[in-house]
Amino acid sequence: VKYATDITAQKLQTADFQGQLDAIGKSQAVIEFEMDGTIRWANDNFLNTLGYTLNEIKGKHHRMFAEPSYASSPDYAAFWQRLNEGTFDAGEYKRLGKGGKEVWIQASYNPIFDPSGKPYKVVKYATDITAQKELQRQVAENAERERIAAEELQRKVEQLLEVAVAAGQGDLTQAITVDGIDSMGQLATGFREMIRNISQTLEQVNGGANQIDAGSS
Structure with a gap:
């Protein structure tokens, strides 16, 4: 048994x-x-x-x-x-x-x-785990793209701020290198146009003042 x-x-x-x-x-x-x-x-x-x-x-x-x-x-x-x-x-x-x-x-x-x-x-x-690895790769790539985009945005903001500070101090000669079709690029285009208009206005004012000085003398 x-x-x-x-x-x-x-x-x-x-x-x-x-x-x-x-x-x-x-x-x-x-x-x-x-x-x-x-x-x-x-x-x-x-x-x-x-x-x-x-x-x-x-x-x-x-x-x-x-x-x-x-x-x-x-x-x-x-x-x-x-x-x-x-x-x-x-x-x-x-x-x-x-x-x-x-x-x-x-x-x-x-x-x-x-x-x-x-x-x-x-x-x-x-x-x-191929699918998981592919997902990890995509997440990493997206994170890298977002990091690069954030750095580029920061660069554009800093450049526009530098130009704005210079303009506030009377220096309208600073070049705006920011471009593109995104919101920052559009802002830079408007800012560039504004500075150009201000420069032209100042030139006209200075020109008128010179003519007045010449006429009075």
Whole structure:
């Protein structure tokens, strides 16, 4: 009876373990490698994410998913060295799919050990975060554009203030370099026209005064 109970418990444990693996496989991209980086197997989620069939990648090296500059770097060699030492690696990784398609994944590379404690394969569990990375890129680009626009606006305001201060002190010779079709550009155009009109008026007044002086003398 005890033997039968042990077998039943073992079967339940195995079924539970397999059920967990199946659940992971349904929600995540999974791929297995030999310790030298050769691809053993990948599930449909992984294949769909990278755009390959299993026949197109099985037996090839992991470097097919990496940018050539990284695949030939000391960092890449160290990456596989750590895995061979039994150390897992996790983080966000930029990978290349079929046709050079850029794919970002949140992944963990997990060495699997044999009964003697020696790693004999690496299993990677990954989630496609390409959309999130693209959104982050767009947000960063928008923030940079807004920063540049704010700096340009500040420059225009400061330049117009300098001209206004100079005009208030009687100096109407300061050039207004602000232009454009935005509100600041339109303001600068109006300001420029105003200063030109004031200058012309002053010239006329000065001219009239000179004529009066000449007539009185």
